[in-house]
Amino acid sequence: MTNHRSDAVVTVRGLRKSYGSRVVVDHLDLDVHAGEIVGLIGANGAGKTTTVECIQGLRRPDAGMLRVLDLDPVRDADRLRPLLGSQLQDSALPDRLRVGEAIELFATARARNGDELLARFGLAERRRSAFAALSGGERQRLFLVLALLNRPRLVILDELTQGLDPSARRDVWAAVAQLRDEGTTVLLVTHELDEAEALCGRVIAMRAGRVLDQGTPAELMARHAGRATVRFGWGAGPDDLASTLRRLPGVADVTEAGGRIAVHGERQVIAHVGAELVRRGRVPADLDVDVPDLEAALLHLLDTATNPAVPVLTGAR
Incomplete structure (x- = not known):
């Protein structure tokens, strides 16, 4: 059943994307509503990253309808870009670009205080450091700072805490929860299911480019975790x-x-x-x-969905 709430920030209908003969996203329907943190979960190759790249206008879909903040991600890319913040798996900056220079380069008139954001994520002392000198975890935190810098209405995060130590993970989680409390909508792609449990009001389990089921973490655990x-x-x-x-x-x-x-x-x-x-x-x-936890629920879903054309389950919409 399709959800027709009027506060949709992201609406996807019938999204399809292929690379050659390989179908990556297969007639996907998806909704994200204002003020939600929604998690996309699933095994590698489920189509999660391609989906969010299409939502941002980074990839052109083969078929389907997408509306993001009432704009078309392809035709209205210039209008949409200032409203989005994103941290993607393959994000990169020039090796010689310093952290402070990156803040100045990406800041707009709506920008938050960059030094305060750097301090929040433990990067204040790295302001003069070149991107190439940052550790993997520091780079992840810098990309999150840049994603949040310009007060976006929608933030898209792909593998948010990859490479972070447990303390840094908790700090990042707190910052994302604060975003939600401030009214920002977050679409989170993650393999860290404890992260999805901690942050997401709703999770969407995907396999082979389709939705298997969705609901709150508690609902998916009740239905599938044993x-x-x-x-x-x-x-x-x-x-x-x-x-x-x-x-x-x-x-x-x-x-x-x-x-x-x-x-x-x-x-x-x-x-x-x-x-x-x-x-x-x-x-x-x-x-x-x-x-039983969300990992058990996802594993059960993936184990039972042996047919890539598995129908959407009871909780999906």
């Missing part, structure tokens, strides 16, 4: 715990073996089992929780 499991030792002997656990909300199955209990079901069982154990005044030291 059960949550809580395991713990309880010992032998008569006890009504197992029968009590079977009656808890969301519980699908309870098994007992070797003095250990395993409770399987929806994610909510984790809270309910914990509450029951606390109520009984005994929380086992060996309690173990297996929580």
Whole structure:
């Protein structure tokens, strides 16, 4: 079912792009709405990067309709470009260009304070450094600074935190969340599914240029990630715990073996089992929780979509 909300920032219908005989994007429908962070996820070759390149007008589609901020990315490229910020996988700058010079080169009259952005992303001390002297992580952060510099209405990020250490990743995530809070729309291409879980209000899973399913991370996990499991030792002997656990909300199955209990079901069982154990005044030291995540959901989707012409699933639109 197609979503017809009136606040669409990006509308894609029937997008098709081929390279020779290889179809990369295959009649794709896609919507991104104002103030959203939307993630495109999927294996390599799913068509994610080609899709965002078409949205930006960097590639001309073979067929389909695209509207970005009410403009055509190909015909209205000059009008659209100032409204977009992007950080792409293959971004590059001249080796001798200094960081501060890049800020001055890309800044427009609407630009934020470049020095404040550099400081936010840990690049203040690199202002006089040449691009060639930056590490891979520093280059990623510089491209993000340039993407945000001119207060864009839509920001497109491809492999946003590739090459960043955990601390830098968290800083970048916080900056992207702040963008959303300020009303900026973000389209994020990522293989880092914890990143998609942390940032995205909606994720779109792709394979072979088509949408497999979409929804909030929680919705995709509920549909495709399998059960949550809580395991713990309880010992032998008569006890009504197992029968009590079977009656808890969301519980699908309870098994007992070797003095250990395993409770399987929806994610909510984790809270309910914990509450029951606390109520009984005994929380086992060996309690173990297996929580299905977005990676499990995506792997399940990819495993079951063995036919490239797989139909769009229930949650897709």
